[in-house]
Amino acid sequence: QVQLQESGPGLVKPSQTLSLTCTVSGGSISRGVYSWNWIRQHPGKGLEWIGNIHHSGSTYYNPSLKSRVTISVDTSKNQFSLQVNSVTAADTAVYYCARNSEVLGVILPPDYWGQGTLVTVSP
Amino acid sequence: DIQMTQSPSSLSASVGDRVTITCRASQAISSYLAWYQQKPGKVPNLLIYDASTLQSGVPTRFSGSGSGTDFTLTISSLQPEDVATYYCQKYNSAPWTFGQGTRVEIK
Numbered sequence: 001q002v003q004l005q006e007s008g009p010g011l012v013k014p015s016q017t018l019s020l021t022c023t024v025s026g027g028s029i030s031r032g033v034y035s036w037n038w039i040r041q042h043p044g045k046g047l048e049w050i051g052n053i054h055h056s057g058s059t060y061y062n063p064s065l066k067s068r069v070t071i072s073v074d075t076s077k078n079q080f081s082l083q084v085n086s087v088t089a090a091d092t093a094v095y096y097c098a099r100n101s102e103v104l105g106v107i108l109p110p111d112y113w114g115q116g117t118l119v120t121v122s123p
Numbered sequence: 124d125i126q127m128t129q130s131p132s133s134l135s136a137s138v139g140d141r142v143t144i145t146c147r148a149s150q151a152i153s154s155y156l157a158w159y160q161q162k163p164g165k166v167p168n169l170l171i172y173d174a175s176t177l178q179s180g181v182p183t184r185f186s187g188s189g190s191g192t193d194f195t196l197t198i199s200s201l202q203p204e205d206v207a208t209y210y211c212q213k214y215n216s217a218p219w220t221f222g223q224g225t226r227v228e229i230k
Contacts, residue, residue: 046224108214
């Protein structure tokens, strides 16, 4: 059973960089049928898809965040990461990592999610 | 970007009622539509994908329909454990936008 676990600082100062890691257990991150997603949820609000990294290595980002976001994979550690630059209070949210699959070339939505981690942006 | 609009934003129904939630895409997305359930304080849980395919382990009282721009999530007989917020998500192309959510409560 695959499991995902987010980790990283819970408090980040404005203008700094938010960095989170998602550790994948129970399966290889490099298996060529998965993509790896970051999704966030502002307190009391809805879900916002940040972006993902395809098993091919291609990355796809939400245009609303694209200029500040980088998603990368470290296959040696079975982890993928999120960096958000120049954060403000508006980046305060619960951040989720999630996996989606591709079956016979057909993309499926995220089905395995981490528990989420709250990141607060504050001086 | 394609926008996803859910209605209603909240609803209150009695146990055993049939509940319907609608999701509309601003452009056609074929059947690349998923529904998630998020209970308070919990992680979103995938209920339906490809607009109408029930995820393994999800109770059969949940069903989905639609294609193109108009989609529906139906709970055939509302149960107390269905109290949650429900989200639709498109995943045909980036960005994989979510609807704003529909909160379901028991009357």
